Amino acid sequence: HRFIPASEAAVGQRPAPTLLLLHGTGGTEEDLLSLGNMLFPGAAMLSPRGNVLEDGMARFFRRLAEGIFDLDDLHRRTRELTAFVRAAAETYHFDPSNIIAVGYSNGANIAASMLLSLPDVLRGAILLRPMVPFIPEQLPDLAGTAVFVSAGRMDPIVPQAQTEQLIQLLQQAGASVHANWLNGGHGIGLEDVRAARAWLITNL
Ligand code: MLT
Numbered sequence: 001h002r003f004i005p006a007s008e009a010a011v012g013q014r015p016a017p018t019l020l021l022l023h024g025t026g027g028t029e030e031d032l033l034s035l036g037n038m039l040f041p042g043a044a045m046l047s048p049r050g051n052v053l054e055d056g057m058a059r060f061f062r063r064l065a066e067g068i069f070d071l072d073d074l075h076r077r078t079r080e081l082t083a084f085v086r087a088a089a090e091t092y093h094f095d096p097s098n099i100i101a102v103g104y105s106n107g108a109n110i111a112a113s114m115l116l117s118l119p120d121v122l123r124g125a126i127l128l129r130p131m132v133p134f135i136p137e138q139l140p141d142l143a144g145t146a147v148f149v150s151a152g153r154m155d156p157i158v159p160q161a162q163t164e165q166l167i168q169l170l171q172q173a174g175a176s177v178h179a180n181w182l183n184g185g186h187g188i189g190l191e192d193v194r195a196a197r198a199w200l201i202t203n204l
Contacts, residue, residue: 007042018094021047022107026057060110101125142175152184
């Protein structure tokens, strides 16, 4: 993993969050560092690499096929990632109650899984091209949690209905959700960054 401490520039009137960067399938802990820096210049960044390998590509949990997740592994890896984040907060001395996840694709899916199963871990999340990781038997209490969802109307991996279902689940759990629909596919670009940045500024 990589940890980048907060720089002086980020220390404003309000304490800057720590960004938990979660890459997509086949990514590394380096992938989202520049995105994190664009979203919140100078914020501390914790960027782990997914522990699961699929044909040599790193991911955050196992899947049986595209979009079909190994739920036992998902739950185990979600707890494992949470334990890692809590330990990192002690090692690097950042505030564990002020963490914003920034996840893309598979990374957004494990961030959504954290929200739905361990609602106290994240203060907020930026989910880029997420899916519904699992449907909880009992909804968590996400009151006070802010979530930004960025979706592509032409995403071949994430059908619109999945995004809508995730947004609904999060809202039913009490999260305040902002949906950003773009006319793009699964890849992310500057439009995502601009919208996410604007959301961060107004919601933190
Ligand atoms: C997943 O497996 O989490 C989703 O299909 C997205 C991805 O391909 O990473």
